[in-house]
Amino acid sequence: MSDTLLDIRDLRIEATVYPPGAAPFDTTIVDDVSLSLEKGRVMGLIGESGAGKSTIGLAAMAYGRGGIRITGGEIWLGGRDLRKLGPRRLRGVRGREVTYVAQSAAAAFNPARRIMDQVIEATLHHGLASRREAEARAVDLFAKLDLPEPETFGRRYPHQVSGGQLQRAMTALALCPRPELVVFDEPTTALDVTTQIDVLAAIKDAIRDTGVAALYITHDLAVIAQVSDEIVVLKDGRVVERGETHQIIEAPREDYTRALVSVRSIEHKEKPPAGEPVLRVDDITARYPGTRFDVLKGIDVELHAGQTLAVVGESGSGKSTLARVITGLLPPRAGGIDFAGRTLAPALRGRDKQDLRELQMIYQMADVAMNPRHTVGTIIGRPLQFYFGLRGRRKAERVQELLDAIELGEGFVDRYPAELSGGQKQRVCIARALAAEPRLIICDEVTSALDPLVADGILRLLLNLQKRENVAYLFITHDIATVRAIADSIAVMYQGEVVRYGPKSEVLSPPFDAYTDLLLASVPEMKLGWLEDVLARRRMESAGH
Amino acid sequence: MHPVVKLLAQRIALGVLLLLAASVLIFVGTEILPGDVAQSVLGQAATEQALANMRAEMGLDEPAHLRYFDWLGGVLQGDLGVALSNGRDIADAIAVRLSNTLFLAGVAAAIAVPLSILLGLLAVRFRGRWPDNLISGTTLAAISVPEFLLGYIVMYFVGVQLGWFPTVAMINDRMSLLAKLNAVALPAMVLTMVVLAHMMRMTRAAILNVMQSPYIETAELKGLAGLMVIYRHAMPNAIAPIVNVVMINLAYLVVGVVVIEVVFVYPGMGQYLVDHVSKRDVPVVQACGLIFATVYIGLNMVADIVSILANPRLRHPK
Structure with a gap:
């Protein structure tokens, strides 16, 4: 398998818990997780909070948040085990071969510095391009991600742009150094549905155009069905099921996956208004x-x-x-x-x-x-x-x-x-x-x-x-x-x-007013190709006007 | 008008107002002291007629508010009045003393500010490990010892035992800069030790606070090394609190050096003030008070201005 980019074997991650009024103890938050990702493919990691999704995503950069420690297994990226690299060589991998898109771009951007400086920082730090080249690349990415006025967008400060724009800028930040792998950690969860769909489409296009591989982390199966090639279902730090996206969505094998797929199936018949x-x-x-x-x-x-x-x-x-x-x-x-x-x-x-x-x-x-x-x-x-x-x-x-x-x-x-x-x-x-x-x-x-x-x-x-x-x-x-x-x-x-x-x-x-129509159409459905359908419909409508 | 300009104008206007209020307080404060200047100049044996003549001559028979504006008008023109004890012009005397004090404070600040920020950065970089504990421990110990005692300890060990620097910090205009630096080495050292801990600990706390932010993780995941993350991403967001504590300490250096100046017999404002308080020389006390108030209010105003300018949301509104 010469095309394998990321190969995680028997990963084990522990953390120290400090319960109030009791002695601290160690707990295992990820155990016995193996997964491998080929170049240019998108893998979805899905599970509830506490399933270890983000922890595994960050482990692909050999990074542990807070007191989290990677205690077992191997993390092979581009032919070497990240766990065996020293801190200096590890820093050479982060921001160069693997980059990260955080859930809340609003918090992940430094409020005191201009967006452009932050987007090209990793590229310059690793000596991948001159400032001029890096800025040109960033402007390119801004345009690709549908950001307004891409030429001047980078001159703004994070508080001067909207949440959806910042999330796209974060994607530009991750793609700028031309990494092999991007870890997307719930990049659209904090956005409104009508904004989410645009950001999702922009991320998907950017992944396709740059040919980068991605780990896409989310708790929303309907979202991940739109962007990933394969899906790994996690629960309590273990792999429940893995497979191609269409198999997971259409023919889940495990009970837990089935529950995730059929979530929100509550039937509630509306009651007619009665009395005062x-x-x-x-x-x-x-x-x-x-x-x-x-x-x-x-x-x-x-x-x-x-x-x-x-x-x-x-x-x-x-x-x-x-x-x-x-x-x-x-x-x-x-x-x-x-x-x-x-x-x-x-x-x-x-x-x-x-x-x-x-x-x-x-x-x-x-x-x-x-x-x-x-x-x-x-x-x-x-x-x-x-x-x-x-x-x-x-x-x-x-x-x-x-x-x-x-x-x-x-x-x-x-x-x-x-x-x-x-x-x-x-x-x-x-x-x-x-x-x-x-x-x-x-x-x-x-x-x-x-x-x-x-x-x-x-x-x-x-x-x-x-x-x-x-x-x-x-x-x-x-x-x-x-x-x-x-x-x-x-x-x-x-x-x-x-x-x-x-x-x-x-x-x-129906018939809907324009806003309700947009709102309803923006809710992700657990269906392959839904994103393309919606976007195609929108293009047709705007062409028709 | 840019909103920042408006904010700055407001802040500066507030500073001027505060200064006026301080001048009123100083004037009223010396006014309500028992006895008057004529009495203290002429002594207890003076006749009523002599006192009245003296008061008329000094303008003391006029109502207080007129004398206040008279005094304020003089101050604004650089005329601080005449010292009662020796009849010399206060502005001239203070100019020398103030420049000496500023020199000592400046030397101490030039060492203490960069050193405390550097130590704060290092303490954050190695937080919880021995460099952090060592820095925190020694600076805390230094701040816990009363400064006059610290002065005598330094004087004994560094000045007497080692004999590196003079124990009496006498300076005058004819000395070269190097000679002056040599003369103030010990008091500057003590002052540095006194203000270092506060600034260093606040720097450490301000940066640690910022280090919790998600954008620090973003920087780490870009592959930036520890000190670079702190310097490039944490510092810019910690500037306001750091500048604030630095300014408070600078003000302390200028205003609070009285004890150290006396310990090292240094011819600065502090000694000048102490001398004239004991002689009940009211115009000098007023002048010194006003200068200290100006330094304090001015430095705090600078801190606020820097905080306003350091905030990108104010500098670059939507």
């Missing part, structure tokens, strides 16, 4: 103090008891601001909110305890929404004491009931948030909201930070709880698949306005 709405948002207009433009313009929506209204849109569309207005954190400039048959005071200060109790919230970042020094029992018990005056044994019993309701059971009462997984933390937040026995829960991107399988579990839980407690959800999300799974009615938001609103079946069926 529990929430009526009436012509709300709002702006942030000290600014001069309205972030919400004439928002008009309703939500009935026991139903779910999904508010969907990109970041910056005003979804979360709407939640802030409803909760009273941002009093509106005009319009009113009716809740459970009464008019709510515009500001939080003017609302009574019943208003507060009946309107609860769950947040995207479960770990920052809980006091890290409180136990689960204290966190869930707090609203019970505050709203219902429960104490002692009765409080403890109710906490246990709620823990049962969120399917966590016994043994969680005395744990701290740091000892819970991401999904478990979000469940505790749900229990805390439920403890107040609310009529409405605002869920702000509650599944966005979770792995697909875990997110699935949370959505199922929310649906079950809704059936039992007849609670209404205002569900804020940017993810259409989540909307399909949970909504009864949908409001599509774009630049502070509701551009489309109605029952789920109507909103998701």
Whole structure:
């Protein structure tokens, strides 16, 4: 096999864990992983968080993040074992033969230096080209990656360009030294769907044009199906299954892979609105103090008891601001909110305890929404004491009931948030909201930070709880698949306005307005060739105009 | 107008305002001291008539706010008044003293600032290992010893035992630069030891803070070596906090050298101030106070200006 570029054999990676209040211990995070990649091929590494994807990706550069150590196996790249190279020769490989595209380009670019300097830095450092040549190459790459004004783009600072542009610039940074291998670590995960598709297409074209090999890391199988030639499925630091992309997508052999492929298959039939709405948002207009433009313009929506209204849109569309207005954190400039048959005071200060109790919230970042020094029992018990005056044994019993309701059971009462997984933390937040026995829960991107399988579990839980407690959800999300799974009615938001609103079946069926069409078409589907289809359709449409 | 220009103008205006406020404080502070200048010049035995004549002559019979503006107007024109104890022009006397103090502070700063930043970089590069511990340990020890004691220790070992440098730092205009440097070697050494730890530890902390950022990993994955990563990628983002602590220490060097100047009998501002405080020479105390305030406010203003200029978001708005 003379064409083999990267050959990882029996890789074993360990890390030292420092649990609070206990002695540190070593844990194995990747074990017995072997994979090999030929020149010019793209290999997808997929798995949930904690599966060791990024760790393996970085191991291809013989790099361990933080306290992570590569303790066993061989990493052959271009005919030599990286583990046997000294630090100096290893640095000669990094940034020259293998380069890296980080998940958050916004954080991976140095804010104090111009983009061009950073893009060509590795090329100059390794003496691969003169400054003039490197800059010409970078401008070339900027153009190839569809960046605006490629000639002058590099003169800007990272904060002067958008997230999607920065992610493409990061790809240019990785391709500039003409490496043999690029490690893409979730390069589109942090982007909006409508931006993701462009970046994805740009990365795919760039890979094809330069003939570079790539390790493409993601938790989204639908994304990886568009770019990779072969896929390795990882779980808990081990290889579950590997194969050509079409085989993994169309005929997965392992149960775990099948679960990944069929994720988001929740069927939820929409319920027709019945009776008086529990929430009526009436012509709300709002702006942030000290600014001069309205972030919400004439928002008009309703939500009935026991139903779910999904508010969907990109970041910056005003979804979360709407939640802030409803909760009273941002009093509106005009319009009113009716809740459970009464008019709510515009500001939080003017609302009574019943208003507060009946309107609860769950947040995207479960770990920052809980006091890290409180136990689960204290966190869930707090609203019970505050709203219902429960104490002692009765409080403890109710906490246990709620823990049962969120399917966590016994043994969680005395744990701290740091000892819970991401999904478990979000469940505790749900229990805390439920403890107040609310009529409405605002869920702000509650599944966005979770792995697909875990997110699935949370959505199922929310649906079950809704059936039992007849609670209404205002569900804020940017993810259409989540909307399909949970909504009864949908409001599509774009630049502070509701551009489309109605029952789920109507909103998701044609004819579409232009924005909803773009949004729906941008959601990756688990289908080979989907990306090409969408791009071809777009080209045809723009040619037709 | 570029937003940075506006910010800088605001900051400078604030500095001027602060300085005015400081001048008011200094004037009021010396005003509320018991007794007056006429009394202290003429002594307890002076007659009422003599005192009144003296006050009229010095303008002390005018209301306080008029005298303040009189004083301020003089200061703005470089006229700091006349020392009561010897009748000499304060501006002339201070010019010599201040230049001596600035010389000593400058020598100490020229050693301490680059050294502390270099040591901070090294401590980050070898963090948690013996070079880091050694640097942190010795600088901490130096800052923990009171500076006058440190002065005498250095004087005894380096000056007396080894005999490398003079233990009394006398300088005058006729000395060559080399001779002057030789004269201030010991006090400069002590001052360096006093300010080194603070600057070095803040540099280390500021850079370590930046070293957590993902863009440091990006730089490492480009194949850059440790010190290069720190220098090229961490330093530019740590400039603001480093400059801040450097300026505070520079201000300390100028303002806080009183003790060291007395220990080494150095003819600087500190000794001048101490002498005249004991003689209750109010105009001199006012003048010294104003100069110290100017140095402090000025250096802190420079720190803020550098912080503003070091921020790419302010320099290059969207």
